[in-house]
Each structure stands twice: as structure tokens, then as C-alpha cells.
Amino acid sequence: MSHVVTGGGRGVGRAVVERLLAAGGTVVVIERDPAALAWVAGHPAGDRVVPVTGDAADEDVTGHAADLAERAAPLRGWVNNAAVFRDASVHTAPAAEVFDLIAANLRPAVTGSATAVRRFLEAGTGGAVVNVSSHQAARPVPGALPYATAKAAVEGLTRALAVDYGRYGVRVNAVALGSVTTERHDAFLAGQPSTEAERISGELARLHPLGRIAGADEAAAAVAYLLSADASFVNGVTLPVDGGRAALGLDPEAH
Structure with a gap:
């Protein structure tokens, strides 16, 4: 079988790609930054990992990725992981x-999702689609309005698609x-003074009841589960993979 992973060159996306490759499938990786795909050359999976450089918001790019995936094996899964981490406040930036x-x-x-x-x-x-959202969809952190709003919409999109297309498998x-x-x-931590980096790491540990933040492989494991046959009756769900952060609900700005 084959899968497509957007934003699969780094971070959680890369971890998802590696887990799917380890299971024996073909993975098409969409990445806007060509440098983030440098690792593909010489990868042990060989031609089972297929890079596509382009914008995951462009239907021509996603269509091409789907073509490549279907050429290799039946397309069974799609992971929407691509994200932009830049924010603005409504009192200082134009609404547009x-x-x-x-x-x-x-x-x-x-x-x-539409392509898949x-x-x-x-x-x-x-087939299965997994959208990568954030705890911020339910509990935004200060100064992250565009990102939190988009992730809340992604979770609404997830439920609506599940309702519309569940009957088709x-x-x-x-x-x-x-x-x-x-x-x-x-x-980010490397760019901070050592004492500040230690403070930030401590605060992040405090926000997560497990006392630490996740490894990318732990996030990837949850994505792989939702793509798999083991989750064959799981549909329209947003699965928290946050070590209990949303359940605890601490304000990251509180001291």
C-alpha cells in the first residue's frame, strides 16, 4: 500500500514517514523546502520513499503526489501535517x-483531504486521512490566534469529512x-541563553502531566495507528497526544 505525508521532511512528519516505511509501504513526501528532503537520497527504503517538492496547498502538487503513490501501490492513507508557524494579533495586523x-x-x-x-x-x-492538529485548537496559548483558529477549523473539517464519507469506507x-x-x-532552545532554555524546558514539563514533552516518534505512532486497520471503526475523532496537557489545562503564562 502507499501513503502521502505532507510536511514530511522534518519533525513529526519525518517520523510518520519513517514509521510507515518501516511497515513496508511506499510513502510520497510533500515538502515545500527542498533542503528538508536531502535525506531521501540514499535512504535504506530506496524507491519506496518518493519526494515531491511543492506547496501542500496546491492541488497540482497534491494531485501529482497522489499519482506517484498510486503508481507504486494502492493509495490507502494521507497525512496532512504541513504547517506554518507564524502569528499575528488582530489589534496590530490588518484582518486580511x-x-x-x-x-x-x-x-x-x-x-x-480533498485530493485523498x-x-x-x-x-x-x-482509505484513511489523518489531520495533524494541536492542543491549541481547544486551549490557545497567548499570541497564537491564527494558528489556534486554523487548528480548530481543521478539527471541524475532520468531523465533517468523517460524516460525509464514512459510508464510502x-x-x-x-x-x-x-x-x-x-x-x-x-x-529554538539552542538560540536561548542556557538559563532561559532550562526555564523553558521546565515550564514545558510542568504543562504536561507526564513531566516531559513528546518525542516525534510518539506522535507518529498515534498517526500510524489511526491509519491502520486496527483503527477500522475509529472515525471523526480528534485524539489528544499531549501527555495530558489538555486535561491539566494550565495557563502557560501563569506564574
Whole structure:
């Protein structure tokens, strides 16, 4: 079988790709930044990992990725992981700028889901879509309005697609991630003075009842489960993968 993973060059997306490759399938990786796909050359999976450079919000790009996946094996899963981490406040930025930032995170999920659903319907075999959301969809952190708004919409999209296409064997679910150890997170900490990096790490541990943030592989495991036959009756669900952060509900700005 084959899968498509958007934003699969780094972080959680890369971890999802590696887990799916380890299961023996073909994975088409969509990534906007060509440098994030440098690892594909020489990968032990060989031609089972297929890079596509482009914008996951572009239907031509997602259509091409679907073509490549179907050429290799029946398309069974699609992961909408691509995200943009840039924010703006409504009291300082034009509303159009804020909306554009919301769309930058929502459009790839809509485009990827539409491509996947169409291909699943055409094949008549069904399939699974997993949208990567965030704990911020339910509990935004200060200063992250566009991102939190987009992720809330992604979760609504997930439920609506599940209702519309479940009868055709298409399952659509989401994972709501807490903080995750990724290259981006590590680079952020590396750019802080050591005492500040220690303080931030301590605060993040405090926000997660398990006392730490997730590894990218732990997030990927949840995505892989929702794609798998083991989740054959799981549809329209947003699965928290946050170590209990949403259940605890601490304010990250509280001291």
C-alpha cells in the first residue's frame, strides 16, 4: 500500500514517514523546502520513499503526489501535517493578514483531504486521512490566534469529512499534539541563553502531566495507528497526544 505525508521532511512528519516505511509501504513526501528532503537520497527504503517538492496547498502538487503513490501501490492513507508557524494579533495586523495566516494552515488540510477523498472514491476501496492538529485548537496559548483558529477549523473539517464519507469506507481522524521534540524545537532552545532554555524546558514539563514533552516518534505512532486497520471503526475523532496537557489545562503564562 502507499501513503502521502505532507510536511514530511522534518519533525513529526519525518517520523510518520519513517514509521510507515518501516511497515513496508511506499510513502510520497510533500515538502515545500527542498533542503528538508536531502535525506531521501540514499535512504535504506530506496524507491519506496518518493519526494515531491511543492506547496501542500496546491492541488497540482497534491494531485501529482497522489499519482506517484498510486503508481507504486494502492493509495490507502494521507497525512496532512504541513504547517506554518507564524502569528499575528488582530489589534496590530490588518484582518486580511490574519486571515491569510489562518488560511496558510487550513488550506493544506483542505486541499490534501480533498485530493485523498477523491482518489479513495475513484478507487472504490476507501482509505484513511489523518489531520495533524494541536492542543491549541481547544486551549490557545497567548499570541497564537491564527494558528489556534486554523487548528480548530481543521478539527471541524475532520468531523465533517468523517460524516460525509464514512459510508464510502473513508475514515478521517485527527491527532491534537502537545509540545513535541523536533528540529524546530531544538533550534529554538539552542538560540536561548542556557538559563532561559532550562526555564523553558521546565515550564514545558510542568504543562504536561507526564513531566516531559513528546518525542516525534510518539506522535507518529498515534498517526500510524489511526491509519491502520486496527483503527477500522475509529472515525471523526480528534485524539489528544499531549501527555495530558489538555486535561491539566494550565495557563502557560501563569506564574
